[in-house]
Amino acid sequence: MAASCRVAVCGATGAVGNQMIQCLEERDFPVSEIRLLASERSRGRSLKFKGQEVPVQVIGKGSFEGMDIALFSAGGGTSKQWAPQAWAEGAVVVDNSSAWRMDPQVPLVVPECNPEDIARYKNKGIIANPNCSTIQMVVVLKPLHLAAGLKRVVVTTFQAVSGTGQKAIFELQNQLKAIHEGNQPENKVYPHQIALNLFPHIGPFTDNGYTEEEMKMVNETRKILHEDGILVSATCSRVPVYYSHSEALNLAFERKLTAKEARDILAKAPLVKVVDEPATNQYPTPLMAAHQDYTLVGRIREDISQANGIDLWLVADNIRKGAATNAVQIAEILLRDYL
Ligand code: A2P
Numbered sequence: 001m002a003a004s005c006r007v008a009v010c011g012a013t014g015a016v017g018n019q020m021i022q023c024l025e026e027r028d029f030p031v032s033e034i035r036l037l038a039s040e041r042s043r044g045r046s047l048k049f050k051g052q053e054v055p056v057q058v059i060g061k062g063s064f065e066g067m068d069i070a071l072f073s074a075g076g077g078t079s080k081q082w083a084p085q086a087w088a089e090g091a092v093v094v095d096n097s098s099a100w101r102m103d104p105q106v107p108l109v110v111p112e113c114n115p116e117d118i119a120r121y122k123n124k125g126i127i128a129n130p131n132c133s134t135i136q137m138v139v140v141l142k143p144l145h146l147a148a149g150l151k152r153v154v155v156t157t158f159q160a161v162s163g164t165g166q167k168a169i170f171e172l173q174n175q176l177k178a179i180h181e182g183n184q185p186e187n188k189v190y191p192h193q194i195a196l197n198l199f200p201h202i203g204p205f206t207d208n209g210y211t212e213e214e215m216k217m218v219n220e221t222r223k224i225l226h227e228d229g230i231l232v233s234a235t236c237s238r239v240p241v242y243y244s245h246s247e248a249l250n251l252a253f254e255r256k257l258t259a260k261e262a263r264d265i266l267a268k269a270p271l272v273k274v275v276d277e278p279a280t281n282q283y284p285t286p287l288m289a290a291h292q293d294y295t296l297v298g299r300i301r302e303d304i305s306q307a308n309g310i311d312l313w314l315v316a317d318n319i320r321k322g323a324a325t326n327a328v329q330i331a332e333i334l335l336r337d338y339l
Contacts, residue, residue, distance in 0.1 A: 016323040020327060132163055254308065278299070
């Protein structure tokens with residue numbers, strides 16, 4: 001790895017941006033200088049990095065000058081506007097928004113699946129970090145696909161509010177407090193109350209009846225696995241959980257895979273942990289997966305309704321492996337192999 005690196009974090013005050021800062025610190029990423037960027041709303045704020053208070057700067061022209069890598073998690077509009085500027089000013093962008101993911105010029109990378117795609121970063125100076133639900137799904141799909149040839153995925157997600165950002169974490173907290181105090185909970189972030197509720201609606205609805213979040217899982221999975229023929233159908237729901245997305249997967253393969261074979265393959269997969277002891281109630285839960293980087297997988301069983309099918313359940317921390325950790329892992333490879 002290069003000796004050191006100057007890193008900008010754009011969206012530093014947000015849920016994912018904050019976690020990016022923590023990941024850089026935890027993983028001992030060799031940061032020689034850090035620049036924290038956010039919007040006008042954060043003027044005057046500072047955040048801690050390695051025990052030091054670092055002032056937050058308002059993003060603007062010149063914000064990326066002198067930086068080697070810029071980690072972005074400030075929404076698609078900000079990425080569209082500022083990522084090309086960052087590259088023009090000399091920083092390679094690792095972007096957590098959906099703005100660039102399906103651009104054929106931009107690599108979309110999960111280090112456990114397609115690290116080789118990082119080599120194409122110079123096309124636009126941008127590497128896209130996939131959608132949180134896609135990342136945790138493909139780390140499990142890839143090794144199974146290599147073993148038995150994946151044909152079709154039917155996935156239902158149960159997604160934590162932190163995926164919507166800090167404001168949604170506050171909304172769930174405030175609604176729970178209101179309910180316990182006997183008051184009417186207010187919903188500003190979501191179209192429905194999320195506390196003690198759930199709804200099958202993440203992102204805008206599209207013309208085919210699926211939501212944008214669901215279509216991200218379809219298109220991003222194919223791009224990451226380099227397999228346009230894999231069929232994916234997703235239903236994404238929001239649940240009153242702070243951290244970690246859960247997913248129920250029904251998989252169809254070219255060849256027969258027993259539950260034991262699937263378990264053995266996943267036990268060896270990088271950043272995957274099998275938690276699958278039904279007799280002692282051991283299966284992944286959001287609380288178990290939160291605040292660490294493994295995708296936990298359990299309830300692995302042969303599908304009784306088709307010849308070569310497997311059902312399973314997986315859970316991962318959407319802010320960490322689903323966003324910040326994956327971005328920092330990409331930055332590590334970029335620094336080690338390319339910069
Ligand atoms: P700010 O806190 O100044 O609004 P979250 O996903 O948790 O809501 O966080 C979004 C992050 O993106 C925050 O750090 C937010 O900064 C930042 N952000 C949002 N809009 C902009 C913008 N137009 N320019 C720069 N940063 C932005």
